[in-house]
Amino acid sequence: MTVMRETTSVLPLAVTGLAFEAGGKRLVDAIGFTIPRGGLTVLIGPNGSGKSLTLRLCHGLLTPSAGRIAWAADHGVIAGHKRHAMVFQKPVMLRRSALANVEHALAAAGAGWSERRTRAREALDRFGLTDKADRPARLMSGGEQQRLAIARAWALRPEILFLDEPTSQLDPGATRQIEQMILALKAEGVTLVMATHDMGQARRLADRVLFLHRGRLVEDAAAETFFSGPASAEARAFIAGDLVW
């Protein structure tokens, strides 16, 4: 396989003044940050703080009520290929085999018949799912499904991958596997933005932390700085394990 050298990048991603309203309520407001190339940024905060919404807005699944999501390349698309992908909390598995799930994503991205098969096999091999290729995806375990979801996203060769609480429904063993996959992706140079409410996971994985609270970005700091001395009272309370409302 030849590796294409990118002359251009969709990154950095610059988010400014981002707001989203639903039912007359402003669910996220005045959110601004920049995601450069590389590294793992964790969006952390209590439930309802706007982590998932922010990811969905960045990925283009929702339209912002205000603010801008500016990719270095228009809409994060280069030469007709969308260079950002997303993995959801509850993996959406099509009613097909594991292999066919990956092939479907590649077909949607415009890959030809034989290229689909090659790249789908490659993705399953890459993440140790080779022997599951012909299994109906919906009959696989929760952990296997999430691994497949990540393999499926990886097959699309995204420059940046959004992960929305990818392990919140998994047991510790499966969580460890997913975290290893995420670290492998990071080592490969994929830029990662992950939402989680699991402090332990954030500590294990994050290079940088965006702390959200009630739909606002309260802190944006390097992971070490954030965990050793959070600037805001809300973050201190969250780290201390208090319930923050």
Place this chain on the structure above:
Amino acid sequence: MDIAQSFSAALVLIWGGDPAFVAIVRLSLAVTLTAVAVAALIGLPVGALLALSRFSGRGLVIVLINALMGLPPVVAGLLVFLLLSRSGPLGPLGLLFTPTAMVVAQAILVLPIVIAITRQLVEDLHGEYREHLASLGLTGLRAIPTLLWDGRFALATAILAGFGRASAEVGAVLIVGGNIAGYTRTMTTAIALETSKGDLPLALGLGIVLILLTLGINAVTYAASRVGARFAG
């Protein structure tokens, strides 16, 4: 002739492969299968379209189509009769009392079933798949092929239900086909006629074939859902 004698005569008709008998069965199957194919070809995309589109009056359309699932076959027959009769808008085509007219009438009976079930199924499936498909760029109508394919086993059930309705109905084909021997006489119209004429063996023989057909359809429906559970999850 008592019932036992009629019954054994009926079995002889089936076993012996009486040409007139076989011709009736064959015409029935040809008409119904064609009608179901036409209804599926129109109903699957229309149902999916209805599932994904939002327009004012959509609720009304859905209620109307659901109601049409219970359209009495004789009324469907009457409507097609009016359309195709010599003074009707499609009269010049000269289709009245032909197998084609029967296909049209049965397709009209099957179409609401296919549209209604497809609509419901695709809508549910889309609720589950929407974000993933949108992430892949498959928004709007571009989601339809994926949704129809992933609903294939349940959709097969819908189509078989349509086949069941069409093969069992008598009113519509009687009105627009005219029950002409050797030309538009189907199993159901033949049973209606032969029973009133007193030819019980032919009526019974055709009745047995119809029941076997219904059993077969249900066996295939059951198998489709089992295969679906196994291969699609």
